[in-house]
Every structure is written in C-alpha cells, then in structure tokens.
Amino acid sequence: KQEVTQIPAALSVPEGENLVLNCSFTDSAIYNLQWFRQDPGKGLTSLLLIQSSQREQTSGRLNASLDKSSGRSTLYIAASQPGDSATYLCAVHNAGNMLTFGGGTRLMVKP
Amino acid sequence: EADIYQTPRYLVIGTGKKITLECSQTMGHDKMYWYQQDPGMELHLIHYSYGVNSTEKGDLSSESTVSRIRTEHFPLTLESARPSHTSQYLCASSPQEYEQYFGPGTRLTVT
Numbered sequence: 472k473q474e475v476t477q478i479p480a481a482l483s484v485p486e487g488e489n490l491v492l493n494c495s496f497t498d499s500a501i502y503n504l505q506w507f508r509q510d511p512g513k514g515l516t517s518l519l520l521i522q523s524s525q526r527e528q529t530s531g532r533l534n535a536s537l538d539k540s541s542g543r544s545t546l547y548i549a550a551s552q553p554g555d556s557a558t559y560l561c562a563v564h565n566a567g568n569m570l571t572f573g574g575g576t577r578l579m580v581k582p
Numbered sequence: 583e584a585d586i587y588q589t590p591r592y593l594v595i596g597t598g599k600k601i602t603l604e605c606s607q608t609m610g611h612d613k614m615y616w617y618q619q620d621p622g623m624e625l626h627l628i629h630y631s632y633g634v635n636s637t638e639k640g641d642l643s644s645e646s647t648v649s650r651i652r653t654e655h656f657p658l659t660l661e662s663a664r665p666s667h668t669s670q671y672l673c674a675s676s677p678q679e680y681e682q683y684f685g686p687g688t689r690l691t692v693t
Contacts, residue, residue, distance in 0.1 A: 505681055514588075514672055515625075515684040517686070568613055568676055569640075572625045 473498045477561055477573035484551055485581050492546040501541050503564040508557045509575070512532045515560065519546070522550030525569050544555050551580045585609055588673050588685040595663055596693055600634045600641045603658045605673030610685075614656040618642060618669050619687075625672065631641040631656055 474497045484490055494504075503522050507515040519528045519535040521544070527536040534547040547554060557576045562570040586607040595601055606616065616629040617640075627640030631650040645667070646660050656675075660667055670689050673683040 477612075503681070507684075510668070512687075512689060515674075517681055519684065520681040546689040562625075568678070568680075568682070569627065569630070570625075570682060574624050 473501075473563060473565055473571040475511050475561060475563055475573035477559075477576050480574065480575060481577040481579075483534050483579040483581065486551060486553060488551050488580075489547070489549050490551055490578075491560075492548070492559050492578070494540050494544040494546070494573055496542045496544075496563045498499075499557070501539065501563045501565060502568070504535075504537050504544050505562045505570070506533075506544075507560040507562065509560055515529065518559075548578075551578075553580045553582050556580050584682055586673065586675055586685040588671075588688050590688060591686060592689050592691075594691045594693065596606045597662075597664055598664065599663050601660050601663055601690070603671055603673075603690070605656045605658070605685060606654050606655060607675040607683075607685075609675060609683070610653060610678070611677050612617060613673035613678065615674040615676070615682065616640070616646075616648060616656070616658050617672040617674065618644065620669050628660065659689065663690075668692050 477525040478493045480530040506518045532549040537544045558575045560575045589604045612633045617625040619625045626642035628644040629648040672687045673685040676682045
C-alpha cells in the first residue's frame with residue numbers, strides 16, 4: 472500500500488527566505504505526482520503536476536522535482552512571502568488515477 | 583481554472599437528519615472523487631466514479647453513499663447524520679489520467 476510522508480510537518484520562516492518542502496513515497500510505481508496548496512478551511516489548489524517521465528516542473532517562484540527511483544519529491548519556494556502561508560500537500564497518482572496524500576507541511580511566512 | 587462547485591459550503595445539522603452534499607463540474611470530466619478530511623488530518627478517498635452509473639468505495643470506509651446519474655453531478659448522501667460524520671468533504675474531478683481539480687469543500691458539523 473502506498474504511503475506518502477511529508478517533512479517537516481510545520482515550518483516557520485521569515486519573509487524572503489528560500490525553502491524546500493520534502494515528500495517521500497514508498498511505492499515508486501506512480502503515474503504522476505501533484506503538489507497542492509490548502510488554505511485553512513478551504514479546498515485544494517493545484518500548484519504543479521509532475522508526470523512520472525519528468526524530473527521537474529516550474530511555475531513562477533515554485534519548482535518541484537521528482538526522483539521516482541528513490542521515491543522523493545521536493546517543492547522549492549523562492550523568495551517566500553507572507554501570502555505563501557498555507558498547508559502544502561503532496562499527492563501521488565497510483566493506478567486508476569487514485570491519489571494518496573501526505574500529511575502536509577504547514578508553512579508560516581512571517582513579515 | 584477548474585470549474586467545480588460544492589454546496590453547501592457550510593452545514594450545521596442535528597443528529598439523525600438526512601443530508602446530501604452536492605458536487606458539480608462543468609468540464610465534462612468522467613472521473614469524480616469524494617475525499618474526507620478531519621481537521622488537521624490527511625485527506626482520505628471515500629468514493630469515486632469513472633463515469634455515469636459507475637461508483638466505487640475508496641480507501642476509507644464511510645457510511646455515506648454516492649450516485650452518478652449525470653456526468654456533471656456526483657452527490658454524496660448521509661441517511662442519518664451522526665457527530666462522527668463531522669468533517670470537511672472535498673469533491674474533485676479529473677480528465678482521465680491527469681491532475682485532479684478540487685472544489686472548495688463542504689464543512690459539515692453534526693450536533
């Protein structure tokens with residue numbers, strides 16, 4: 472059974488710092504990996520989708536990498552801003568487009 | 583931008599009541615999903631559908647039921663609500679083997 476782990480569970484940084492969020496998964500037979508953002512009490516916003524054949528995806532200040540063989544993905548956020556404060560979720564797509572989610576990283580960016 | 587809607591956004595209801603949470607999408611996606619998320623916890627898949635008249639149970643056992651009579655609608659029903667059903671319910675849809683798009687969620691409180 473696929474298990475997804477995110478480290479750290481919580482992170483507090485001053486504005487302007489570059490930061491890395493980590494995601495690991497136990498079964499490397501994945502189709503895609505998706506990073507989401509969730510604001511308190513809200514739904515999920517898709518940030519980046521990395522297909523299994525890709526090694527990274529970039530969108531603005533966000534860069535996600537995927538090392539499928541080692542079961543790892545990282546989300547890099549450059550020049551963090553208070554508006555980046557949210558919970559970041561990593562999810563892997565298994566067969567049948569089923570998503571298995573990690574527990575998330577709660578990010579707080581202090582002004 | 584994904585067009586997926588959930589109603590109501592918030593619901594407070596007494597024990598024993600029957601409730602239906604609505605989810606609709608205008609993108610023509612065949613695949614739709616329901617996830618349950620307790621506060622501060624991971625998302626867990628409770629139901630999914632690959633198309634009209636197709637419904638399956640997810641990883642997390644749930645007393646709720648779903649139906650898929652039309653492509654665009656995937657309602658979730660609880661016949662008799664209990665306090666243990668208090669949670670956030672998130673609906674998502676997907677165009678085949680690609681990223682999932684999430685609705686804003688329904689926050690359910692059963693008193």
